[in-house]
Amino acid sequence: MxxxxxxxxxxxxxxTHDAALLALQKTLWEEYQIKQSLKDLEFSFSGTAQDVFDKYHIPPEQQLHCAESVVKNAFTFTDEIxxxxxxxxxxxxxxxxxxxxxxxxxxxxxxxxxxxxxxxxxxxxxxxxxxxxxxxxxxxxxxxxxxxxxxxxxxxxxxxxxxxxxxxxxxxxxxxxxxxxxxxxxxxxxxxxxxxxxxxxxxxxxxxxx
Structure with a gap:
């Protein structure tokens, strides 16, 4: 016990699965023109933000902006959470x-x-x-x-x-x-x-x- x-x-x-992946997908495309399917992004759900930065080669000076963009985009999909x-x-x-x-x-x-x-x-x-x-x-x-x-x-x-x-x-x-x-x-x-x-x-x- x-x-x-x-x-x-x-x-x-x-x-939060769908909302998180949709938000990341939106950020990668709009900010970096990186096109990924939701299946491609599945790894990120159990990982950390740094895992995402490393995989997509987001430079340190852009990482805060990237993270903020994902959080902002997540609000687009709040009905999913x-x-x-x-x-x-x-x-x-x-x-x-x-x-x-x-x-x-x-x-x-x-x-x-x-x-x-x-x-x-x-x-x-x-x-x-x-x-x-x-x-x-x-x-x-x-x-x-x-x-x-x-x-x-x-x-x-x-x-x-x-x-x-x-x-x-x-x-x-x-x-x-x-x-x-x-x-x-x-x-x-x-x-x-x-x-x-x-x-x-x-x-x-x-x-x-x-």
Whole structure:
């Protein structure tokens, strides 16, 4: 049984997949005349902004502008962003049980403020470890270790819920158990290393001490 829960955002809490890829696609074409299909951009969903910059050779002096453009374009597709079915009820129950909740994400704080905090589920979180708050992003242990420190939690009493290889990597590098958010994970990927596989958010509650 776990006393604390860490959540990823994209593909775990929020169904941002289509909006994120459409926004990036729009930026690459309008700003750099790079034409990519949504399938070409699939790698970016579980990666970091730096992964995108490196792949498309965005020079350092243009990276901030590129990131801002993607965030701006994401608002064009806000109708595509919503909590996954069952997430709100699950978070509400965890809050009722007074379970410490923390977000660990590859987004920066500005993106979190612009997206997550404008959805109904933003209210359930007070602690955020964003990409701009760490030196080494997921799959490094640093973001998960920072989350543990933020809520003064033991690794052995904490469950990390995510949907990507970067998520499970960060969790396990920090000696934290991982629960796969199967509802948001790429169906082409397998996660034999996951301690738990959840087909819907409500299943998380059975493993939480209260």
């Amino acid at each position: 776990y006393k604390n829960v860490i959540f990823d955002i994209d593909g775990t809490l929020l169904d 919503k909590p996954f079915a069952g997430i709100t009820a699950t978070l509400e129950q965890l809050r009722n049980w007074k379970i410490p909740l923390v977000v660990v994400t590859s987004e920066d704080q500005r993106e979190v403020d612009s997206v997550l905090m404008k959805t109904p589920i933003g209210q359930y979180f007070q602690h955020f470890i964003t990409a701009d708050k760490v030196q080494a992003p997921k799959p490094d242990a640093e973001p998960t270790l920072a989350a543990l420190q933020q809520i003064q939690a033991k690794a052995s009493e904490t469950l990390y819920i995510g949907d990507s290889k970067n998520d499970v990597g960060s969790a396990h590098n920090a000696q934290v158990d991982f629960g796969l958010a199967q509802w948001g994970a790429n169906p082409e990927l397998e996660f034999p290393e996951a301690e738990h596989i959840f087909s819907k958010p409500e299943e998380i509650l059975a493993f939480i001490a209260h």
